[in-house]
Amino acid sequence: MATTDWTKIRQDFPVAENITYFQSAGMSPLPNVVLRKIMEEYRKLNQFGDAFFQKDFSEAYEVRKKIAGLINADVNDVGFSWNNSLAMSILALSWKNKYQTPFNIVSMEEEFPSNSVPFEYQGITMKYVSHENHGYPIDKILSLIDNDTKALVTSYTQYASGFRQDIETLGTELKKRNILFIVNGTQAFPLYPVDVEKMNIDVFTCSMHKWGFTGHIGTLFYTSETFRKTFPSPIAGWLSVQPQENEWFYTGKGKEFSLYDSADRYFTGTYNLQGILAAGVAFNYLSGIGFEEIRNRITELTDYLIEKLSSLPVKIISPVNSNEERSAIVCFDLEELPPEECIKYLEHRGIYTSLRLGHIRVSVNIFNNNADIDKLCDAVDVFIRTFYEK
C-alpha cells in the first residue's frame, strides 16, 4: 500500500510557507484545490450570472449525498444551516413549542457557547456536567439526567481541551433512557468518524470552517426523520415550503401550506451555494488522502507535540493519556505565567496558536510537520526562560 507523501500534501497549503499555523481549530486554511473551486464558482457568477443556477443546485444535492454517505444518513436527513448557533436555536424553539411542562437539557460545562447560549436565551433549564481533568465520564453525565431531562447536548470534541467523547457508548445509554442525543461535531468531523445510526444520534451539527476546510459556509445540520416528525420546525422561509405541482417554489398567499418532510425545511432561503460546491471538493480531497491516514498522521504529530511539551515546564491539560479521548487539539497551561503574553510572543515569531478558556490551544493539521512543532516548542521554551530572567 502506498504511503501518503505528507511533504506533497503540505505544498497544497500555502499557509505552511507563510506562517507556522496551529489554529485550524479556529479555522482551517483552504487547500489550493478548494480555493480553485471557489474561484471557479465566483468566476462563473462573474461571467454568466445565474445561468448555471439549476445545474449548481443539482451539484449541491450531490454534495449533500456525499456528506450523508459519510455519516451513514439518508440525503433527505442532511441539510445546512447558517451556523451552529442557529441550528441549536431551532432546537431550543422546537422544544419550547412542544413541551408544556418544565424540562431540562444536560450539557458539559466547557462547551463552546453556541451549544449553550441558544438554550439559555430561550429560558431553558440547563444542567452542566462538571469536568474531570477536562474529560466527561459517561457515568457522570448519566447521573445528571432526571425525569425532566429531554435531551443531551455535547460536542464530539471539546474546543478548549480537545477531549473527544465516546459518542457511540453515550448514544447507546441515552437511547435506553429515551433522551434525545444532540451532537456538535465541529471539532471532530470529518477527521473522526460519525455514524448517526450506530451512534443513535438524533441531531448532528458541524460548522464546516474548521475540519471541513471550506471557509465559513455554515453548519451541516442532520436531523432524524423521527425528530422532524416529533418537532415541527419553529421557523420557515420560502425554501422550506413544499411547492405546488408545476412550481419550483411556493408562491401562495394566505393559503395553507406544508413544509418539506425532509431536512430541506431548514434551508429556509438562499444559502451559500458556491461554498457548498467547494465543500464537495474539500471532502473529495480529504477522502482521497483517506480519513484513517489523516487520523494516523494527526496522532503521529500530536504524539510528537506531547513528547516535546512534556520536556518543558508546562502542564498539558488535555486528556492525552487515552488515544480514544485524543483529537487534533492539545492544550497546555504555563503554570503562573500569563498565557496571553506567550501567545503574543509566538505570534510575533509567526507561530499561530490561540487562547481558549485560559489555556494555550494548539491544533495540528495535515500540513503541519515536526519542524513546525520544534519551532513552537523552542519558542515556548525561550518565552518561559526570558520571563524568569526578567
Ligand SMILES: Cc1ncc(COP(=O)(O)O)c(C=O)c1O
Ligand atoms: C465546538 C464548536 N462549535 C461551534 C463553533 C462555531 O459556532 P457557530 O457555527 O455558531 O459560529 C465552534 C467554534 O467557532 C466550536 O468550537
